[in-house]
Structure formats: structure tokens, C-alpha cells
Amino acid sequence: MTLAEFSITPIGKGTSVSEWVARCVDLVDRSGLPYRLNPMGTVVEGPFDDVLALIARCHKAVAADCDRVSTIIKIDDRRGAPGRLDAKVDAVERRLGRTLRT
Numbered sequence: 001m002t003l004a005e006f007s008i009t010p011i012g013k014g015t016s017v018s019e020w021v022a023r024c025v026d027l028v029d030r031s032g033l034p035y036r037l038n039p040m041g042t043v044v045e046g047p048f049d050d051v052l053a054l055i056a057r058c059h060k061a062v063a064a065d066c067d068r069v070s071t072i073i074k075i076d077d078r079r080g081a082p083g084r085l086d087a088k089v090d091a092v093e094r095r096l097g098r099t100l101r102t
């Protein structure tokens with residue numbers, strides 16, 4: 001399973017990018033893959049090819065009306081370990097002995 005955190009930014013479209021974030025999050029939500037939206041990006045979990053194809057669709061959706069787009073991707077690919085969106089946070093909370101404000 002692959003965890004990928006990504007952030008897509010249209011260049012030259014002003015200081016607020018929520019229009020393009022919403023465009024991408026809609027694609028992510030409709031993909032059926034587990035994900036978490038955070039203030040600085042989106043984390044998605046699934047098979048490697050599916051995750052990368054989804055990120056490519058998001059990039060192209062932003063590029064549809066932007067002359068320049070910056071996409072940052074961080075990938076954690078681990079065989080046989082599904083459900084890590086929650087498991088990674090749970091493991092840290094167990095070590096601390098408390099629930100974190102996430």
C-alpha cells in the first residue's frame with residue numbers, strides 16, 4: 001500500500017487557492033480511496049498506480065486553466081500494510097499514552 005501526501009498549487013492565480021483545492025479534493029473524494037485533508041495538503045492511501053493516477057488527474061484538473069502548476073508529492077510505499085492513515089497516528093498515540101489533537 002502507498003501513502004502519498006501531495007499539494008498542488010496554481011502559480012499566478014493570487015493568494016487564495018481554495019478554488020483549485022476544492023477541485024482536487026472533489027476528485028480525491030470521488031476516487032473512493034481513503035484520504036485525509038490537512039491545511040497544507042492531502043494524504044491518500046491505496047495501490048501505488050491508483051494513487052499516482054489520482055494525483056495526475058488532480059494536477060491536470062488544476063492545469064486546465066492555469067499556465068503554471070507546482071505539485072509536491074511525498075510517497076511512503078510499504079508492502080502488506082493497509083490502513084496506515086490511522087495506524088501511523090495510533091502508534092504514536094500509544095507510545096505517548098494519550099490521544100493527540102489531530
